[in-house]
Structure formats: C-alpha cells, structure tokens
Amino acid sequence: MRFDPSNLKFDNKGLIPAIAQQEGTGEVLMMAWMNAASIEKTLETGHVTYWSRSRQSFWAKGESSGHVQKLVELRVDCDRDCLLLIVDQTGPACHTNRRNCFYTAVRDGEEVVIADPMV
Amino acid sequence: MRFDPSNLKFDNKGLIPAIAQQEGTGEVLMMAWMNAASIEKTLETGHVTYWSRSRQSFWAKGESSGHVQKLVELRVDCDRDCLLLIVDQTGPACHTNRRNCFYTAVRDGEEVVIADPMV
Numbered sequence: 001m002r003f004d005p006s007n008l009k010f011d012n013k014g015l016i017p018a019i020a021q022q023e024g025t026g027e028v029l030m031m032a033w034m035n036a037a038s039i040e041k042t043l044e045t046g047h048v049t050y051w052s053r054s055r056q057s058f059w060a061k062g063e064s065s066g067h068v069q070k071l072v073e074l075r076v077d078c079d080r081d082c083l084l085l086i087v088d089q090t091g092p093a094c095h096t097n098r099r100n101c102f103y104t105a106v107r108d109g110e111e112v113v114i115a116d117p118m119v
Numbered sequence: 120m121r122f123d124p125s126n127l128k129f130d131n132k133g134l135i136p137a138i139a140q141q142e143g144t145g146e147v148l149m150m151a152w153m154n155a156a157s158i159e160k161t162l163e164t165g166h167v168t169y170w171s172r173s174r175q176s177f178w179a180k181g182e183s184s185g186h187v188q189k190l191v192e193l194r195v196d197c198d199r200d201c202l203l204l205i206v207d208q209t210g211p212a213c214h215t216n217r218r219n220c221f222y223t224a225v226r227d228g229e230e231v232v233i234a235d236p237m238v
Contacts, residue, residue: 001229001230002228002229002230003225003228003229003230017136017150019138019147019150021145021147025145026140026144026145026146026147027145028138028140028145028147028203030196031136031138031196031201043225043228073224073225073226074224074225075221075222075223075224075225075233076221076223076224076225076230077149077150077220077221077223078213078214078215078217078220078222078223079220082150082220082221084147084221094197095197096197098197101196101197101198101201102194102195102196102201102203103194103197104194104195104196104197105192105193105194105195106122106162106192106193106194106195107192109121109122109162110120110121110122111120111121111122111195114194
C-alpha cells in the first residue's frame with residue numbers, strides 16, 4: 001500500500017507524536033510532534049522535520065545547531081496514531097546538549113540525573 | 120528532588136505520552152498515555168498501568184492477556200511532557216500479537232509489514 005500521511009490518525013490539532021530512536025544503539029533520543037506536511041518534508045529531504053507547537057512552525061531538527069537527524073526509516077504503529085523514526089543523530093538530540101532528552105530517572109522516589117551534557 | 124507526578128506537564132486532558140522500551144534490547148514496544156494516578160499506580164505496583172483514552176479507565180497492561188510490562192525504570196524528559204518507561208515485557212506488547220506496535224515501515228513510499236505475530 002502506498003503510504004499517505006493523510007491516512008494517519010492525527011489529534012484535534014492535526015499532530016501525531018513521533019519518537020526518534022538512534023539506529024544501531026536503539027537509544028530513544030526524544031519525542032516531538034509532526035503534522036502531515038512535516039512528515040512529507042521529512043520523507044522528501046531525508047532529514048527529520050517536526051512541527052513546533054510553541055512556535056507554530058516547521059522545526060527542521062538541527063537547522064541552527066547542526067545537530068541534524070538523518071532519517072533512516074519511518075515506522076507507523078498499529079493504531080496509526082504514533083510514529084517511530086529510526087534516525088542517525090549528529091551530536092546531542094536534546095537542547096540541554098545531552099545525547100537524549102530522557103536523562104532524569106526516578107529511583108526510590110527521587111529524581112536522579114543520569115546523563116551529562118556532551119562536551 | 121522527590122518525584123511528584125503533579126509536577127509533570129500534562130495535556131489539557133490531564134495526559135502525558137509514555138514510551139515503553141524493552142530493557143536490554145532497546146526495542147521500542149509501544150506508546151500509550153498516562154495520567155497522574157496511573158503513574159502512581161505504576162510506581163506503587165511495579166507493573167505499568169496506562170490510562171485508556173477509549174475506555175476512560177485505567178489500563179493495567181496485560182491484566183487480561185497476561186502480557187504484562189514490569190517496570191524497570193521510569194524516566195522523564197527535559198520538558199517534563201513525555202515519559203520513557205524501561206520495562207520487561209512478557210510476550211507481545213501489541214494487540215496484534217506482535218512484539219511491538221511499530222511493525223509497519225515506509226520504504227520507497229510503500230507501507231511494508233516487517234514483523235509477524237508471535238506464535
């Protein structure tokens with residue numbers, strides 16, 4: 001079947017969550033949002049472009065920082081309401097300069113920072 | 120800092136997306152939603168409990184199927200609006216009986232099924 005972004009299930013703002021995972025290591029880097037047009041841009045360019053909810057505009061990942069995400073493969077879940085992006089991430093994915101955004105763990109009821117910013 | 124689910128950023132329905140990842144292999148199994156009470160239940164019981172948006176009730180993963188997710192670690196992202204659950208999944212995570220929900224890949228513009236149901 002031909003892939004058509006308009007056949008996905010978007011929320012009432014026209015958005016779908018997209019999880020970025022590093023190829024090879026399986027590290028979950030981040031989660032952000034896409035709309036149909038950003039999915040099309042991502043497939044066309046081979047570089048991941050999200051939709052920024054705060055700026056209400058395209059967010060070509062790494063455009064200013066250089067920390068681009070090269071798309072390796074886009075996958076759709078069973079309910080068609082979530083995407084998994086297999087990517088090759090240059091440098092940190094997180095705006096805190098950490099490799100991934102999930103650097104706070106809950107251990108014995110306490111929040112523990114488990115990763116440092118990249119140098 | 121003591122972890123308090125009420126300090127997370129929930130959407131306007133009181134929900135936060137939660138990504139389940141298999142410990143060890145790094146396989147991304149599924150994405151579902153939690154509210155503050157389901158997070159508390161998950162931490163208390165050590166078994167992942169989501170919030171079912173369709174049924175508007177707790178969804179103790181595997182309660183009827185036996186395909187439980189044992190929580191290994193809960194992580195919070197930099198924006199506090201997404202969770203990563205490191206889990207130990209018994210059997211398939213997906214209701215299609217596949218190990219994970221992301222079994223449809225987009226390759227050369229076509230949707231390709233890349234995993235079979237478990238037997």
